[in-house]
Amino acid sequence: MSFDELFAPMKEPMILAAGISIIVGAIAVVAGLTYFKKWGWLYKNWLTTVDHKKIGVMYVFVALIMLFRGGIDALLMRAQTAIPENGLLNSEHYNEIFTTHGLIMILFMAMPFIIGLMNIVVPLQIGARDVAFPRLNALSFWLFAAGAGLLNVSFVIGGSPNAGWTAYFPLAGTEFNPGVGNNYYAWALQISGIGTLMTGINFITTIFKMRAPGMKLMKMPMFTWSALITNVIITFAFPVLTVALALMTLDRQFGTKFFAMQDGGMDMMWANLFWVWGHPEVYIVILPAFGIYSEIIATFARKNLYGYKSMVMSMVIISLLSFMVWAHHFYTMGHGVMVNGVFSTTTMLIAVPTGVKIFNWLLTMRHGKIQFTTPMLYALAFIPIFTIGGVTGVMLAMASADYQYHNTMFLVAHFHYVLIPGVVFGVLAGYHYWWPKIFGFRLNEKLGKSAFWFIILGFNIAFFPLFILGLDGYARRMYTYSADTGYGPLNMVSFLGALMMGVGFILLCYNIYYSFRHSPRETTGDPWDARSLEWATHSPVPEYNFAVVPKINQLDEYWFAKKEGRDITAGEYERIHMPNNSSAPMWMAGVMFLFAFFFVFSVWAGVIVFGLATLGFLAYRSFEKDDGHYIEVAEIVETERRLGGEQ
Amino acid sequence: MKELFPKEHVLGFVGSLLLTLAALTVIMFKGMSNGLAMTILLITAAAQALVQLILFMHIGETDDKKSLYVTIIYAVVVGLITVFGTLLAMVWGY
Numbered sequence: 001m002s003f004d005e006l007f008a009p010m011k012e013p014m015i016l017a018a019g020i021s022i023i024v025g026a027i028a029v030v031a032g033l034t035y036f037k038k039w040g041w042l043y044k045n046w047l048t049t050v051d052h053k054k055i056g057v058m059y060v061f062v063a064l065i066m067l068f069r070g071g072i073d074a075l076l077m078r079a080q081t082a083i084p085e086n087g088l089l090n091s092e093h094y095n096e097i098f099t100t101h102g103l104i105m106i107l108f109m110a111m112p113f114i115i116g117l118m119n120i121v122v123p124l125q126i127g128a129r130d131v132a133f134p135r136l137n138a139l140s141f142w143l144f145a146a147g148a149g150l151l152n153v154s155f156v157i158g159g160s161p162n163a164g165w166t167a168y169f170p171l172a173g174t175e176f177n178p179g180v181g182n183n184y185y186a187w188a189l190q191i192s193g194i195g196t197l198m199t200g201i202n203f204i205t206t207i208f209k210m211r212a213p214g215m216k217l218m219k220m221p222m223f224t225w226s227a228l229i230t231n232v233i234i235t236f237a238f239p240v241l242t243v244a245l246a247l248m249t250l251d252r253q254f255g256t257k258f259f260a261m262q263d264g265g266m267d268m269m270w271a272n273l274f275w276v277w278g279h280p281e282v283y284i285v286i287l288p289a290f291g292i293y294s295e296i297i298a299t300f301a302r303k304n305l306y307g308y309k310s311m312v313m314s315m316v317i318i319s320l321l322s323f324m325v326w327a328h329h330f331y332t333m334g335h336g337v338m339v340n341g342v343f344s345t346t347t348m349l350i351a352v353p354t355g356v357k358i359f360n361w362l363l364t365m366r367h368g369k370i371q372f373t374t375p376m377l378y379a380l381a382f383i384p385i386f387t388i389g390g391v392t393g394v395m396l397a398m399a400s401a402d403y404q405y406h407n408t409m410f411l412v413a414h415f416h417y418v419l420i421p422g423v424v425f426g427v428l429a430g431y432h433y434w435w436p437k438i439f440g441f442r443l444n445e446k447l448g449k450s451a452f453w454f455i456i457l458g459f460n461i462a463f464f465p466l467f468i469l470g471l472d473g474y475a476r477r478m479y480t481y482s483a484d485t486g487y488g489p490l491n492m493v494s495f496l497g498a499l500m501m502g503v504g505f506i507l508l509c510y511n512i513y514y515s516f517r518h519s520p521r522e523t524t525g526d527p528w529d530a531r532s533l534e535w536a537t538h539s540p541v542p543e544y545n546f547a548v549v550p551k552i553n554q555l556d557e558y559w560f561a562k563k564e565g566r567d568i569t570a571g572e573y574e575r576i577h578m579p580n581n582s583s584a585p586m587w588m589a590g591v592m593f594l595f596a597f598f599f600v601f602s603v604w605a606g607v608i609v610f611g612l613a614t615l616g617f618l619a620y621r622s623f624e625k626d627d628g629h630y631i632e633v634a635e636i637v638e639t640e641r642r643l644g645g646e647q
Numbered sequence: 648m649k650e651l652f653p654k655e656h657v658l659g660f661v662g663s664l665l666l667t668l669a670a671l672t673v674i675m676f677k678g679m680s681n682g683l684a685m686t687i688l689l690i691t692a693a694a695q696a697l698v699q700l701i702l703f704m705h706i707g708e709t710d711d712k713k714s715l716y717v718t719i720i721y722a723v724v725v726g727l728i729t730v731f732g733t734l735l736a737m738v739w740g741y
Contacts, residue, residue, distance in 0.1 A: 273733075323725050
């Protein structure tokens with residue numbers, strides 16, 4: 001590949017402008033850090049940290065940035081289709097944008113947001129001091145960041161993937177896609193996927209092995225339950241993606257024929273493997289959001305969660321069913337009635353446990369004294385909107401009817417109606433809910449609520465018209481259409497809705513700045529008068545989480561202790577063993593980033609050098625002696641006194 | 648020094664390499680019958696899984712047999728659904 005080809009994407013003015021803005025932004029960040037002498041602080045407190053709370057915050061931070069990248073993609077798509085025969089984007093650019101929009105929103109926004117909240121909350125909810133493997137956790141984060149970086153580099157150097165986020169063969173093969181775009185796809189997902197797999201194992205171990213004394217599995221808060229089940233799904237689903245991506249790389253870069261149309265290859269085998277991972281992936285992002293809603297609804301309805309056991313059972317059933325439905329993504333491939341019938345039935349079955357959960361939330365609120373805080377508003381909006389998404393999902397589940405809906409905007413509207421209330425509202429609710437726990441002050445309610453209304457109204461205005469357009473036959477991924485089709489007016493409505501959502505997200509971010517300046521500081525550690533264990537410690541949470549690990553007798557122990565006037569965090573201080581910080585995860589992920597980058601361009605010298613360097617990090621870790629450090633009692637006393645409000 | 652030597656890991660490493668080589672014979676020797684090839688692949692795959700589980704993951708060293716069995720059953724069920732579901736969707740029902 002010549003130098004000229006390498007930077008070919010820059011010939012497009014919009015990409016050039018985006019590229020320049022990235023460089024200017026990077027220079028501004030570097031200059032700012034140097035001017036305020038914050039490099040040491042950043043390196044010591046954040047980049048090398050193994051603290052689950054800080055890693056969680058970094059996950060959410062990157063997720064918010066990716067939300068804006070993916071959101072700008074979305075606005076560009078809606079702007080392009082707002083009027084017929086629009087020339088804002090050409091077809092190639094439009095293809096790249098819908099591909100990266102999907103990839104970024106699912107893998108580099110929803111996933112890290114969910115995993116970030118799990119990192120922050122799960123160890124606190126089970127009374128642990130950190131996750132089971134803190135160093136591995138840092139590596140997971142940095143691998144995710146490397147993957148996200150790789151995908152974002154693609155659009156200025158070499159070209160973005162452009163075969164859709166599903167990257168179906170043969171379109172994604174070298175015959176129709178000779179550039180490096182889809183190599184980026186394979187490697188960005190591969191690297192961040194390995195990080196996610198390690199997160200899965202890390203959290204399963206944490207939840208099984210590190211719960212506070214007395215906290216039986218059936219006494220865990222619902223968010224922790226949802227995290228456990230999610231991580232089980234991650235552990236079983238992500239290896240399939242890893243293998244599928246490896247086969248994709250072999251096909252694209254080494255001339256094998258796994259997904260070829262001839263020589264014994266099966267092009268649809270990619271679609272099959274992709275969805276064997278892809279459908280459980282939907283539940284990986286949605287179940288933790290269900291957990292968040294369960295916490296928030298119980299807290300703000302001032303009642304215990306209705307049907308705790310059925311909530312757990314329905315999640316276990318969903319986790320099993322999530323592995324049995326994948327072929328409903330390609331009903332139109334041409335397999336027989338029997339296959340479509342089987343997958344149709346399993347798909348519709350998922351509506352049953354999901355319905356159980358919906359009714360449990362409604363019954364939790366029944367007779368409750370509901371407090372309409374920002375997180376509760378998201379939870380309340382989620383229920384009806386998600387139900388529309390779910391019901392249209394059952395419509396799509398009918399294989400024969402699906403021949404009509406397949407690849408139309410009806411499908412696009414359906415999955416946005418599932419994923420935006422089901423995931424985005426969920427993580428935003430969780431973000432508002434747990435913000436004071438991490439930063440020690442609440443986000444402003446007025447700004448939070450106005451952002452909520454912009455997002456919720458904008459969302460419905462943007463996506464409801466797509467149901468109608470889809471039923472009228474408007475296919476997805478079309479970069480333009482003629483005025484005769486009559487698709488123009490509803491597309492314009494949809495664009496205006498998208499703009500409203502954009503305003504909402506800007507308000508959401510402005511709220512961080514505003515609240516940082518003006519919000520009163522929390523002193524209690526329990527601003528919402530909530531139920532679960534994370535509220536029993538101080539806000540912001542000290543490094544060791546709990547000075548004394550509480551003993552648990554029942555579900556919502558903290559709530560009942562509050563009512564009975566017991567202090568569950570009282571007790572004798574002992575010195576606390578904590579893991580040491582390490583810069584190795586960051587450097588190792590950096591080396592793997594370069595390994596993947598050279599692999600994308602098939603520059604083998606670079607691949608070998610950085611591949612060996614990666615193995616070098618593994619060897620270093622094998623022989624490294626790191627026994628962590630102790631926080632002495634005197635220091636605990638001092639920290640507790642400071643956080644307890646005494647001077 | 649003897650007890651510090653990671654005997655199991657080295658054994659597992661060598662074992663998994665040998666099993667991979669054995670599986671490779673299926674494509675290295677042309678003209679092998681399909682039945683024989685599949686037999687070799689299935690046996691080496693099962694042996695490979697056992698090597699990983701026993702020598703690397705120390706599956707026998709836990710006291711909590713119940714969670715062990717639940718995990719194995721879940722894994723086997725998901726694995727079988729994936730394999731036979733794929734065969735159903737891509738070969739038998741196509």
